[in-house]
Amino acid sequence: MNANCPLCHSGDIALITNRLRFGKTADVYSCKSCSLVFLDQNSFSFPKNFYEVDYHQTYLTHVDPDMLDPQKHFEKMLGASKFWINKIRGLLRGNEDVLDVGCSTGHVMMGIKDAAKNVFGSELSKKEVEYCSVILGMNVSDAPLRERFSSQRFDLITLVFVLEHIGDPITFLKELKSYLKPGGSLAIVAPNIMDPLVSLYAIPEFLQFYFCIEHLYYYSPKTLQLVLDMAGYEGVVESIQEYPIGNHLNWAYRHKPSETLAARTILPNIELSPGADDAKWTIFWGDINEQYKNYLSSQGYGDRIWAVAKVKNDN
Template sequence: MAKEAICPLCEGNNLRLITDKARFGRKADVYKCQDCGLTFLDQNSFDFPEDFYEKEYHQTYITHVEPEALNPQAYYEKMKKATRIWADKFAKMLSGQEVVLDIGCSTGHFIDLVKDKTKKIYGHELNVKETEFCRNVLKLDVSNQPLENRFKEESFDYITMIYVLEHIAKPKEFLRSVKKLLKPDGKLIVLVPNEQDALVNLYDIPQFRSFYYCIEHLFYYNP
C-alpha cells in the first residue's frame, strides 16, 4: 500500500494534488500544502535515479532548455552573464575580509565574479565534470567532498546557495548542517525559483505546467 503523502515542512496532510505528471511525462505527484503553502513532489511517488545528476540531468533535463550545459566552458560563459546581477548585489555586501562558501557552484561562474571581493571563497559541487573545470581551468578551490569532512564549524561569514535548495531532498536537515558552518554572526543567502510563477498561477497555461514541475526540483518555495 502506498504511503499517504505528508508535507515535509509542517508534516500536515491537508494537501491538494496539483498534478501527477512532471516534465517529459514522468510520473510524479505534485502537492500543495493547504496549511503552510509549500508545493512539493511526493518523493514516494517516483523513482529518482542515483546517477541522475551525473548523467540524465545534463543529457536531458538541462540541455532541453540550455544546450550549452554539456560543455562546461560554454555553460560557464552563459551563466557568468546571467549571474552578474546577483554577483554585483552580493559584492556590495562585502568588505574584502569575508570567508565565503558557495554551495552548488556548478561551473564556478558566481565564484569567479566575486572572488576578488572576498578574503577567501570556496565552492562545493557534486558534478565531477564541473568540479574539474572549476579546479583545472578556473583554478578555484572547489570540491565535491562532503562539507562536514572539509570544513570546521563556524568557518564562514557568508554561505550562498543559488538555485540549490529546491534540489535538496531533506531541506530542514540540510539547513541545520549548513548553519553549523556559519560563524555566529554569519549569513546564509538563498536564491530559489518562485513558486508563484505567473505562467502557472496567474495564466494557468497547461503546457507550461507540465514543463514547470520536474523531478529534480523537489520543492517549490514562495515568498
C-alpha cells in the first residue's frame, strides 16, 4: 500500500473496497486520522476527455437512458434538483451575479435565473455547453474562468455535485476565491459518506453502486469543513437527508437503483389493490418519512452535505 491520505497526508489508512460501479476497479480508502474517505487516484485512470465526452455515458445511463439526451436530462433534473434550487434561491435577493460551476444542462441556472441579476455557467461537457448556449440561451462555456471573468466578479459561486469530482479540491477552492466579491459566498452540495445506505445499512449492492471512478472524494461534514478551512473559507456545513424512505425500502428489497425521479418518491414501490385509499396511503407514508428523516438526523446520518461559506477574514 503506497497511498497516503490526500488531506492530512497520514499513511494510516484502511481499504474499504476496490469494487466499483460497472465492475470497474480502483482502491477506496478511509483515513484513520482525519476520517476522509477517498479514491486512490493512482489506482485507475480516466479515458481521455472523459468529462468532455463520456461522463453521462458511463455514470448514469444504466439507470436512466434519458441522460444521453440533453433536453430530457434538463427536464428531469429541473424536477430532481428542485430542493437544491430552492436552497440556492434562499441565498439570493435579486441583485447578485452568480456562477454555477459544473452546470451540466443548466437546470440549476434556469431554476434561479429569475432570482438573480446575472447567472453564468461553466461546464466541460461539449454537448451540454451547446445545449445551454443554443437551446436555453444561457451564458455557458467550457473556457477557463480566467479567460471569461475578471477577479471579484461574483456574489455567489455554486458547486452542485461538483467538488467530489475534483482531484485537488483545496487548490480548486483557493482559485475560486479570486472570483468572489468581498463578502461573496460559496454554496456546495455534495454526497455525504454518512448516507444511511452506506453507513447504516448493510446492502452490498448499494456500495458497489455508490463508489465509482467519477467520485474521488467521499466527504462527511467533518472532512468538508476541514477542506474549506484549509482552502481559506469559513461557514456552515450541515448534513441533509434528500432521498425519502421509499428509496431506502426499494434498495433494501430490490437491491438496485430506481429511475431518477422515482427514487425521490416517498411511497415504497408496492402496487396497491383496486379500491385502496391512495390518499390516506400517501399521507401515512409522508408522516413516516418525516419521522424517519428526524431519526436519521438525530443519529448523524444524511445523504447530502450542504455548505455555505465565505472567504476567511484574517484581519
